[in-house]
Amino acid sequence: MFHKAGFLKLVGLSLVALLVMMSAVACGKKAAAPAATEGEIAQTADAGLAIVIGLNTVAGTVKNAKGNYFYMDEVPGFDVAVTGPVEGGDATALIGKPVRIKGLFNKDVPNLLVAQSIEIKEGEQQYKSVYASTDASAPQDFFNQKTREEYASLALTKIDKSEDWEGKGKGKVFGILIPAAAGQNALISVLGADDKEIGKVIVDSETNCAAYNSEKLRLFEKRWFYLSIKDSVDKKLRAKNKEMFRADVVFIGLY
16 A cells, blocks of 8 residues: 555655756756847837847837936836937927937946937927937946945944945935025935934035936935945034035935
8 A cells, every 4th residue: 555655755856856857947048048139139128118239219208308318108117318419408308299219228238228319200200300429328427227236325323423434435325305505505314214314415416317317206205315425524513414424426216
């Protein structure tokens, strides 16, 4: 008579062996996959739009723009950058306009299309050219998502504990942007785990890329600020306004 415990043990061992074999096959397939080359699909937007390495033609209505950057709902997950003036000014001149774009995608610069041409739709089959370029490079201030790990979260605790930020060079803080008042700098109110203010960072400058992302995230009060850390505020002055140090903002995000 076949023993029930022995039968269950045999089934269990068979399942383990099957899982190991499937894992090995899957790993083998992954290792054998060739790297994407020009013209091959490199990324797929949330809406199912395939973006290939090299030149892409996309169309939609410009939803948000600032400086060199703009965004269209029809190409979710991607920003579009211009490297020169657009007819009528900068990218903000395109807000609300239906456009057709030819943009370059480089797998080393994720989530960005560098515009080579932009046309505004003026009729069923009629387009007007408002931008043309042969520059394939991203704007200098573009924040490459691959560099996020270089900006460790600063463990700020007290305004007088300068070792929390001095010598770090780069870092990120979680908080709320306080817009600049007349004749004064903008500030970042840095929040702790309990959402109480630890202190403030004086913003000396903000890149065009950071300002664009700030506009995109305008519905979110609390954000992560990626900083190039500069000088500490004099110890005698810190207690007055709870200002800890000065910094340049290079990127703003939700994580």
